[in-house]
Amino acid sequence: MYRLLIKHFFRSKTVWLAFGILMFLGVLSISTGKQFLNQKQATIAKTAEQQQKHIETQTKLYEDDIGLLLYYLKFSFVNPVQPLAGISMGQSDVNSHIQNVSILNLEGQKYDTDLVNPMRLQVGNLDISFLIIFLFPLIIIALSFNILSEEKEKGTWKMITTQGISPFKFLLKKLSIRVVFIYIALSILLFLAKVVLGIPFAIEFLYIIIISYLYILFWFALCFFVILLRKSSNTNAITLLSSWLVLVVFLPVLVNNYVANKYPVEEAFAMTIKQRDAYHTKWDTDKKETMEKFYNHYPQFRKYELKETGFSWLWYYAMQQMGDDESKVERDAMFDKIRKREQLSASIAQFFPPLQVQLSMNTIAHTDLSNYVAFLNETTRFHENIRLQLYPKIFENQPASSVNWQEYEPVFFEHQNNFNMLKSVFPLLLLTLILIGLGVFRNLKYFR
Amino acid sequence: MKNNAIILIGTQFFKKTFYTKGLFVLLSLFLAVLAYVTISGWNAYEANHHVVEHHQESSRKSWEENPDKHPHRMAHFGTFAFRAQHPLRIFDSGIESYTGNSIFLEAHRQNTANFSEASLSTGLVRFGDLNIAMLLQLILPLIIFFIGYASITAERENGTLKIIYIQGTPLNKVLLGKALGLFLLSTLFFLPSLLALWSISFIENHTMNSAIIVRSILISIGYIIFFMTLCCITVIVSAKSINSNRALLSLLAGWLLFFIIIPKTAQVIGNSLYPNLSKIEFKAVIEEEVTKQGDSHNPDDPYFNAVRDSVLKANNVTDVKDLPFNYSGFIMSKGEKQTALIYNDQHKKLIKTYEHQNSITDNLVLINPYLAIKNLSMSLSGTDFYTYTHFLSQTEKYRYQQSQYLNDLQMKFISNKAKSSEGKINVVDKSYWKSAPTFSYEYVSIADTIFNQITAIIALIIWLLLTIIFITKFSNRFKII
Numbered sequence: 001m002y003r004l005l006i007k008h009f010f011r012s013k014t015v016w017l018a019f020g021i022l023m024f025l026g027v028l029s030i031s032t033g034k035q036f037l038n039q040k041q042a043t044i045a046k047t048a049e050q051q052q053k054h055i056e057t058q059t060k061l062y063e064d065d066i067g068l069l070l071y072y073l074k075f076s077f078v079n080p081v082q083p084l085a086g087i088s089m090g091q092s093d094v095n096s097h098i099q100n101v102s103i104l105n106l107e108g109q110k111y112d113t114d115l116v117n118p119m120r121l122q123v124g125n126l127d128i129s130f131l132i133i134f135l136f137p138l139i140i141i142a143l144s145f146n147i148l149s150e151e152k153e154k155g156t157w158k159m160i161t162t163q164g165i166s167p168f169k170f171l172l173k174k175l176s177i178r179v180v181f182i183y184i185a186l187s188i189l190l191f192l193a194k195v196v197l198g199i200p201f202a203i204e205f206l207y208i209i210i211i212s213y214l215y216i217l218f219w220f221a222l223c224f225f226v227i228l229l230r231k232s233s234n235t236n237a238i239t240l241l242s243s244w245l246v247l248v249v250f251l252p253v254l255v256n257n258y259v260a261n262k263y264p265v266e267e268a269f270a271m272t273i274k275q276r277d278a279y280h281t282k283w284d285t286d287k288k289e290t291m292e293k294f295y296n297h298y299p300q301f302r303k304y305e306l307k308e309t310g311f312s313w314l315w316y317y318a319m320q321q322m323g324d325d326e327s328k329v330e331r332d333a334m335f336d337k338i339r340k341r342e343q344l345s346a347s348i349a350q351f352f353p354p355l356q357v358q359l360s361m362n363t364i365a366h367t368d369l370s371n372y373v374a375f376l377n378e379t380t381r382f383h384e385n386i387r388l389q390l391y392p393k394i395f396e397n398q399p400a401s402s403v404n405w406q407e408y409e410p411v412f413f414e415h416q417n418n419f420n421m422l423k424s425v426f427p428l429l430l431l432t433l434i435l436i437g438l439g440v441f442r443n444l445k446y447f448r
Numbered sequence: 449m450k451n452n453a454i455i456l457i458g459t460q461f462f463k464k465t466f467y468t469k470g471l472f473v474l475l476s477l478f479l480a481v482l483a484y485v486t487i488s489g490w491n492a493y494e495a496n497h498h499v500v501e502h503h504q505e506s507s508r509k510s511w512e513e514n515p516d517k518h519p520h521r522m523a524h525f526g527t528f529a530f531r532a533q534h535p536l537r538i539f540d541s542g543i544e545s546y547t548g549n550s551i552f553l554e555a556h557r558q559n560t561a562n563f564s565e566a567s568l569s570t571g572l573v574r575f576g577d578l579n580i581a582m583l584l585q586l587i588l589p590l591i592i593f594f595i596g597y598a599s600i601t602a603e604r605e606n607g608t609l610k611i612i613y614i615q616g617t618p619l620n621k622v623l624l625g626k627a628l629g630l631f632l633l634s635t636l637f638f639l640p641s642l643l644a645l646w647s648i649s650f651i652e653n654h655t656m657n658s659a660i661i662v663r664s665i666l667i668s669i670g671y672i673i674f675f676m677t678l679c680c681i682t683v684i685v686s687a688k689s690i691n692s693n694r695a696l697l698s699l700l701a702g703w704l705l706f707f708i709i710i711p712k713t714a715q716v717i718g719n720s721l722y723p724n725l726s727k728i729e730f731k732a733v734i735e736e737e738v739t740k741q742g743d744s745h746n747p748d749d750p751y752f753n754a755v756r757d758s759v760l761k762a763n764n765v766t767d768v769k770d771l772p773f774n775y776s777g778f779i780m781s782k783g784e785k786q787t788a789l790i791y792n793d794q795h796k797k798l799i800k801t802y803e804h805q806n807s808i809t810d811n812l813v814l815i816n817p818y819l820a821i822k823n824l825s826m827s828l829s830g831t832d833f834y835t836y837t838h839f840l841s842q843t844e845k846y847r848y849q850q851s852q853y854l855n856d857l858q859m860k861f862i863s864n865k866a867k868s869s870e871g872k873i874n875v876v877d878k879s880y881w882k883s884a885p886t887f888s889y890e891y892v893s894i895a896d897t898i899f900n901q902i903t904a905i906i907a908l909i910i911w912l913l914l915t916i917i918f919i920t921k922f923s924n925r926f927k928i929i
């Protein structure tokens with residue numbers, strides 16, 4: 001029985017076409033991922049060399065004025081790209097991976113973007129996560145929308161029911177061939193991705209595999225449900241395609257639009273103006289007042305006293321510090337908005353598998369928004385560390401050679417995501433079971 | 449008399465489909481979404497307009513409120529340029545979610561445009577933007593395919609096609625009639641969308657120099673041609689398919705290929721053929737170029753020492769302190785000019801690389817009507833790549849102008865003996881801050897837009913002509929039974 005069904009399945013041109021499309025786009029998406037990883041990794045590899053060169057030239061130019069030297073000197077902080085990012089690029093092509101900051105006012109430097117072609121960003125990426133979320137459902141629909149209706153329309157269904165085999169089992173067999181076939185295609189692609197992108201076989205990759213398989217099962221469950229409504233092939237096709245259109249194309253943009261309009265992040269503008277004004281106005285206000293604020297922030301530097309007249313780096317860097325310190329309210333408001341956006345997206349997404357799968361994959365691959373926010377926050381810590389190391393040198397006016405510049409190599413950011421596998425697959429699993437259950441339940445009297 | 453058959457078939461198809469329940473549901477859903485998208489887009493635009501205006505004013509205000517100051521302090525105080533949106537972005541937001549919204553403009557430093565919508569959004573933003581154009585470009589074509597895929601195959605399967613043929617109507621007239629009927633049905637969907645476009649353009653007509661009416665007319669024509677072409681294609685595919693199932697699958701595969709896969713692939717290929725520099729590499733190139741040509745911040749730089757010597761000679765003095773103007777202001781203005789030239793040069797190269805990356809998509813416009821309407825709609829709505837680079841070059845021009853204004857002030861009013869920019873001694877009167885140039889963004893002219901998109905316009909017209917010619921000339925050979 002199975003053998004004949006499989007034979008029949010592969011006789012269809014649609015099957016070969018579907019397989020061809022999947023493999024072609026699969027290879028294309030993996031190479032896109034590979035190219036993306038290569039570009040990012042090459043840039044990251046160069047930073048160490050560039051930083052060394054930069055420090056060498058600058059320390060030579062300003063060797064006798066460490067205050068001036070540190071006005072120019074920049075230090076790199078790197079958010080490394082995981083190989084999994086090749087599977088799900090998420091927001092990692094939008095946001096910068098390398099921070100290159102001097103010890104001046106950080107808020108003026110932290111949000112600088114990388115150079116990316118906006119056209120490319122708008123068209124979106126062709127990575128495997130896109131293939132799985134967007135294309136696989138369509139192929140599943142094309143392969144299975146008429147497995148029952150076609151038999152009925154051709155008149156072969158009666159022959160099957162009169163042969164004494166359970167029609168329900170027959171239908172399940174037909175569907176299971178398709179499930180196995182699609183799973184094999186997906187496995188080939190994931191294996192290829194693992195080899196080409198150099199993904200280590202760790203728990204994170206396993207999560208991606210499980211989520212993909214469950215997502216595909218969800219679509220089969222939806223097909224199963226619609227098939228068992230026992231309508232004509234045309235109606236099935238239209239119903240399934242409309243569900244696909246709504247779930248994969250329409251709802252995601254609607255949700256995003258809703259979230260973006262509900263929480264517009266205008267605080268970003270307010271913050272960026274504030275950090276400028278807070279620093280610059282200090283040139284015209286009382287020096288002592290500025291210094292007092294600075295000493296309050298760093299009591300350990302109270303021992304460095306300001307001389308009565310003239311310019312001093314102590315005062316200058318205290319002013320710079322005020323840019324960061326006094327824009328804190330606006331900055332917190334901005335990050336609060338971003339957090340709200342994340343929470344709202346996540347809570348809506350759990351009801352809609354395509355959204356849920358995309359967000360989960362991004363989280364697993366460290367390419368989501370929270371990774372970027374964590375990177376920004378960690379940049380602040382990195383910056384503060386360097387400040388604290390170098391402030392005393394400036395305030396004591398030590399020669400530039402007193403610092404061991406060799407130690408200042410790019411620092412790499414390590415991010416622990418708090419991905420909850422159970423929480424992210426539970427709704428998906430539940431929906432799948434409900435669909436299968438409903439399908440079976442409605443048809444109990446037909447299939448025994 | 450003869451054309452009556454086309455109109456008859458068209459209206460018959462229209463009436464028959466119009467009264468089906470499915471169409472009613474689809475249409476009400478579409479209109480509801482359209483209403484939501486228009487209203488929410490409009491609100492977002494108004495809010496953004498307000499926010500930009502407010503911040504532009506408040507940043508200018510804090511600039512003008514500066515007390516008497518050394519001009520170089522003001523040069524680093526800097527200004528912000530916020531990108532003002534074109535009102536038609538409510539219709540088509542193009543690449544706006546991905547372009548930075550604010551630039552900090554200061555002396556001898558070119559900053560990036562930051563805080564794009566996408567950089568502050570979750571991964572959901574990558575599914576695309578919701579706006580009227582998205583409904584018209586991606587969703588409505590699918591609806592047209594859904595309504596029209598069986599237009600001919602159903603007649604053939606019922607056996608009515610041969611009856612119509614026997615009664616003396618050639619097949620090409622049947623096809624044209626069906627295409628007409630399908631187009632009439634699609635007007636139910638796109639006419640309200642264009643109505644939304646027109647209400648935007650009438651109410652936001654006060655926006656200066658936006659050429660909004662001309663743009664709206666061109667957008668309307670573009671979409672009408674696009675939908676006509678799609679209706680013809682749907683009918684042709686339906687006529688050429690063996691059965692309705694096959695017709696639907698072919699149309700769907702076509703949609704997937706032309707609307708999703710080709711656009712994405714083209715951009716991916718463009719990016720891998722012409723990779724651009726990362727920001728760090730870009731900065732390193734500029735830094736290297738500056739040290740090669742002369743660094744005004746380096747006291748021993750040979751190029752700037754030569755400049756100094758020639759200035760000393762021209763003024764017949766031996767020390768820069770004896771010059772009739774502020775020497776460091778002079779050197780800064782020279783340095784500004786030189787670094788701006790180097791930067792502009794490199795920036796032009798970068799934009800050229802981006803253009804190369806986009807060139808694959810731009811060339812595919814000829815074989816892909818979706819890309820043609822997408823690019824055209826984006827350009828006319830003032831949300832395309834060209835508009836963005838246009839904005840960047842305007843901000844850079846303004847930045848340069850402002851820096852040189854401040855350098856001139858320094859040369860004129862600051863004593864040559866001044867050692868530092870600190871305190872109240874070496875200052876310029878604050879009235880000069882008010883008279884500093886202001887940044888006002890100019891929209892791309894409509895002539896430039898049309899010139900940029902001429903291939904897209906031609907491609908759309910050619911596609912329509914080709915499909916109509918194909919129907920009238922070749923469809924008589926199609927199978928009737």
